[in-house]
Structures are given as structure tokens and as C-alpha cells.
Amino acid sequence: MLELLLPKRCAGCGAVGVTLCEPCRTAWRRIPFRVEPRVDPRVPVFALGPWGGVHRSTVLAIKERGRRDAIPEVGAVLRSAIVFLSARGELPECSGIVLSPAPTRKRAARLRGGDPVTAICRATGLTVVQLVHLDASVEDSAGLDAPARRANLVGAVRDERRRPRVDEGVVLVDDVVTTGATATATIERLSVAGIQVTGVVALTAA
Template sequence: MRQFTAAQAGRRVFAIPTGWTFVQQHLLTPLLDLVFPPACAGCGRVGILLCDPCLATIRPVEFHHQPDLAPLEALGAVGRYEGLLQRAVQALKYEGATALATPLGQQMARRIADAAWEPGVFVPVPLHQHRLATRGYNQAALLARAAASALGWPYRDDLLSRMRATHSQVGLDHQARQENVRDAFALASPESLQDRSIILVDDVYTTGATIRECASVLAAAGAGAVRAFVVGKTGLG
């Protein structure tokens, strides 16, 4: 089988700018599909972004519940952060393969439905505005929007804001990760979250330092249950 690099798989030659939703859906995407057909992020098969044989290789992870996750009430993931999911997240995050957010968000939605989670408001872990400006999009927001749309549940990206830029968590141990993100997030909207059930969304869960910091802010603002769902969960933490 022909080998595809992560840079080729799951992406087109160039990314469509965000904010072009209508034009993108109805004109650009169909046109680009003809000229640069989508390829599976796992194997490079042309015509689909995540093919069924690759999806079948995902290893599930146990859903976690309190008390080890406090202040999170529950955590779920599409699967282990390896193989297909790792390649897909990296392409989504670093290579402009924003189209992958739709099938990945649909996988999240399917597992949330299978686990019979109560409905909640999907809230992405925010990026700092500098990184947002550099990358052009927040991959967590694209994933959360796709999952919310698949389930027909609400989506809000204006509840949390990232107050300061943090260093990458990659390579940091558990304690360093916690210190790195401490007080990095704040409530962006003054409204009361009384009894709102929230589902935080991020691409990867490693030690959970980032997601738990966000959950603390939401819990302090009076949110009801705060749960989290990610694409991939690593073996760490």
C-alpha cells in the first residue's frame, strides 16, 4: 500500500479560511473535492477523511467519573491517543486540516449518545488570542461545534477566555502542567451559569490540567455538572 505522510493525509493542498461557512459548504468544498479529493487521515484512501477500516482500529478508553477527576464530573474520549486519532488530531491542529473536525466531532457525538449522557452545552477549551491569530482557528472549537451540531445540543464559545498565553504542555510532568495553566482561564460572560450542564471539549486529554482548570472556572460560576469529552486520551495521567 502506498504510504502517506501525516502532511498529505486528511488535508488538502490548502485550507479554506474560517468564516466562509456558506461559500465553503455550498461552493468551495464541492469544488475542492473534485480537484483535491479528501484522503483518509489514517491510510490515505481517497474519498473519505476517516475510512471505516481505520475507524475500526481505534482502541476505546474507559469513561471516567468522579471523584478522581474533580471538579470534572465525567470524562469521555473517542479512543486512545495513538494511530489514526493521533494523526488526525495533528493534521487538524498543525496542518490546517480543518475538515477533519467534522468526522471527529461526529465520532465524539456518537460515543456521547452511546454513553447516554444527559444533554449539555458544548464549550471548547479556548486558545489564547495570539495563538488563535497565528493558527487562524481553534481546533477545540471546531470539534465542539461539530459534536454539538450532530447531537442538536447548544454550543457556546463565549463563556470562557484564556487570560494569558501558556507554554505548550508537551513534555511537562503533571505538576508542571498544573502550574503552567493555573489562573490561565476566566469567565468571559458575566451571566450566571446556574445549573447549566457543560461539556468541555478539547482535542487531547493527558493529565487533564487544562480541562480541569477550565472546569474550576465554570464550577465557580455556578455551573451544574461539568463533563469533558476529547478526541484522544493519552496513557499519561
């Protein structure tokens, strides 16, 4: 209710009157870049921006302040990045791409009104398939180092019970890539299930 009464503010910088102001849009439009996380998922990993500045504040606004109005904006940026990477041959052709949001704890996502990364994936207009989730018992990995994160995730990535058949072009999408542990655990789990992931695209890289 409060949100209806207060003026809209830019999710990136707080400027009044818009969902995402022009300078923040420009910041989001930068060319996606390759990152090399410490835990190597053995597929190319790309990020749209750093875990800082406009990128970080926009992601936090969506995840923690309920700014779902910014989801279409970020979805459009993600789509452009994937089209760009496909055109360069770094990801499969867009028509064959299936986006799979990184696993989250289902209950936590439900309490927040749905997983924001899934919503951003859907906003790209590309095919989105939820392939995995995190077991409810997994601990929050914030504050853990790379080996501890990896250990924390082993066995915690679970298959969705009803999972459609996917043959090609799975691209894993996450909001932030840090150690690469989540991506690696997910890719290993999917590989066991016979699903090949061809790349990872993160909104931000820490």
C-alpha cells in the first residue's frame, strides 16, 4: 500500500519518478563479460555487470525491496546479452536456448512472492525451465569460503519432480556469481541427469 502512495524511485540510484533512470539503463547496457570463478564450472561464465554500483542496487531492489516493476527492465537487458553472446557464438542460437534459473530454496522463494531470478528469466521472452532447486536444509552460504560453499552444496541441488525434457542449449542464470560453487554443483547435478549446460549468465559478478 505504501508503494502506491510514495513516488516511484529508480531501482538503481533512487532518482525520483522512474523504475530505472536513463544513466542506470546505460550502465546496465554494457557488453557482457567473461568471468573466471575460483570453482570452475567448466563452461563459459558471463556477467552483465559488477556486484556494485547500479547493478548491485538494482538486484537488491528486486530481491529485497520487492521492486518487481524493475524485473521487465532487467529481463530486457538479459535478453540482449544472450542475443549478443549467441551472435558471437559464445552461447547457442537463441531459438535453441533454454534458460534455467539457478536453484533456490522453494519455501524461501514462495515467501518472497516467487524467485526473482525466475521472473527475470521469464521477462526475456526466451524458454525458461526450472530444472533444480535447493534442499530446504541447505545453509545460507553467505560468509563461507569457496571450499565450504562447495561442501555446503554437495547433495543440496535437487531435481524438480516434474521436469520437462530438454535436449539442448541450457543456460544457467543467476543473480550473482561469486565463487562459482552454485553453478558448478548445479551443472554437475544436471550432468548426472543427462542434461548438458552450455553456459552461465549472471546478472552480476562479485
